[in-house]
Amino acid sequence: MSDGSIRPDAESEAELAFEGALRPKSLAEFVGQRKVRGQLQLLLQAASMQNRTPDHILLAGPPGLGKTTLAMIVAHESGRPLRMTSGPAIQHAGDLAAVLSALVPGEILFVDEIHRMARSAEEMLYLAMEDFRIDIMVGKGAGATSIPLDLAPFTLVGATTRAGLLPNPLRDRFGFTAHLEFYETAELEQVLDRAAALLDLEVDSSALSMIAGRSRGTPRIANRLLRRVRDYALVHRTSAGLEAVDAALELYDVDGLGLDRLDRAVMQCILTRFDGGPVGLNTLAVSVGEEAETIESVVEPFLVRTGLLTRTPRGRVATPSGWEHFGLARREASVPAALFGDRL
Numbered sequence: 001m002s003d004g005s006i007r008p009d010a011e012s013e014a015e016l017a018f019e020g021a022l023r024p025k026s027l028a029e030f031v032g033q034r035k036v037r038g039q040l041q042l043l044l045q046a047a048s049m050q051n052r053t054p055d056h057i058l059l060a061g062p063p064g065l066g067k068t069t070l071a072m073i074v075a076h077e078s079g080r081p082l083r084m085t086s087g088p089a090i091q092h093a094g095d096l097a098a099v100l101s102a103l104v105p106g107e108i109l110f111v112d113e114i115h116r117m118a119r120s121a122e123e124m125l126y127l128a129m130e131d132f133r134i135d136i137m138v139g140k141g142a143g144a145t146s147i148p149l150d151l152a153p154f155t156l157v158g159a160t161t162r163a164g165l166l167p168n169p170l171r172d173r174f175g176f177t178a179h180l181e182f183y184e185t186a187e188l189e190q191v192l193d194r195a196a197a198l199l200d201l202e203v204d205s206s207a208l209s210m211i212a213g214r215s216r217g218t219p220r221i222a223n224r225l226l227r228r229v230r231d232y233a234l235v236h237r238t239s240a241g242l243e244a245v246d247a248a249l250e251l252y253d254v255d256g257l258g259l260d261r262l263d264r265a266v267m268q269c270i271l272t273r274f275d276g277g278p279v280g281l282n283t284l285a286v287s288v289g290e291e292a293e294t295i296e297s298v299v300e301p302f303l304v305r306t307g308l309l310t311r312t313p314r315g316r317v318a319t320p321s322g323w324e325h326f327g328l329a330r331r332e333a334s335v336p337a338a339l340f341g342d343r344l
């Protein structure tokens with residue numbers, strides 16, 4: 001996004017470098033996601049006891065919750081090398097063949113945004129995941145032949161914000177799927193405490209709680225808000241206390257619940273243009289000028305989690321808390337159900 005709001009996809013190089021430095025290196029350092037940590041621990045330990053590559057792992061959840069970090073931890077904890085690529089970089093089966101054939105035995109292959117990989121590559125991946133083998137097609141038409149190529153055993157760690165978009169045969173080939181949840185405020189306080197120490201920043205605990213409570217349940221956003229508070233304190237020669245947090249977050253359009261500009265645009269559209277809904281996804285996306293995928297995978301999960309929005313078979317509907325948060329009186333729905341043919 002280009003409006004300066006604090007979104008997981010608004011990256012700058014310096015911020016990315018800093019984000020890298022903040023990544024926990026082990027499962028023990030990784031805050032929250034207790035269940036997933038336990039499941040991963042077991043899977044890695046069993047593989048290590050049998051001296052084999054761990055099963056393929058799918059990490060699913062909204063951006064910024066720690067999927068890349070967990071992939072790095074899997075490599076670190078199992079003492080294996082890590083190779084990283086992403087779905088958008090694999091637009092042909094040949095792109096994937098090049099990556100797979102270069103793997104060394106036991107390597108961890110991390111594919112971010114795996115749901116964006118080309119369909120032809122997905123099909124190649126089925127065989128690679130199951131039998132550590134691919135068939136490379138040579139030539140075209142009647143003269144085409146396929147040459148089998150054995151691969152080194154590897155562990156695929158796929159990350160996706162849209163697990164529902166993965167075809168079943170691909171999803172079924174992962175030995176374990178981790179569903180990452182938004183973090184509780186207390187967990188984000190721990191993330192922030194660690195980041196403040198790494199930034200050498202003195203922040204009082206009430207200020208940390210305030211940042212944590214307004215971070216959309218997302219560590220990446222918590223870390224980023226902390227840096228904006230640090231900037232504010234630096235420029236205004238003040239301490240990083242409650243006042244600095246309040247002023248910095250207001251400057252960056254983050255409200256009391258942590259909603260940012262796009263969250264509010266979506267809610268206001270549903271409330272004022274569609275009388276609270278129901279409204280279909282595509283209609284909503286066009287109305288706020290944003291990609292349907294961003295609304296579905298980034299905005300909605302948080303609005304549903306905070307109880308401002310519900311998804312019904314007829315479309316998205318604002319809840320009474322949604323009306324209340326925006327200081328609006330609830331009206332009876334007068335708009336027909338989501339437009340015909342729209343995605344609900």
Ligand SMILES: Nc1ncnc2c1ncn2[C@@H]1O[C@H](COP(=O)(O)OP(=O)(O)OP(=O)(O)O)[C@@H](O)[C@H]1O
Nearest residue numbers: 019022023030031063064065066067068069219220
């Ligand atoms: N559980 C955690 N404990 C501490 N820090 C975390 C945790 N999860 C994520 N972070 C921090 O949040 C930042 C974002 O995490 P990460 O890049 O792993 O998210 P992601 O889910 O892969 O996001 P995307 O889907 O956008 O790729 C990292 O800097 C990392 O340090």
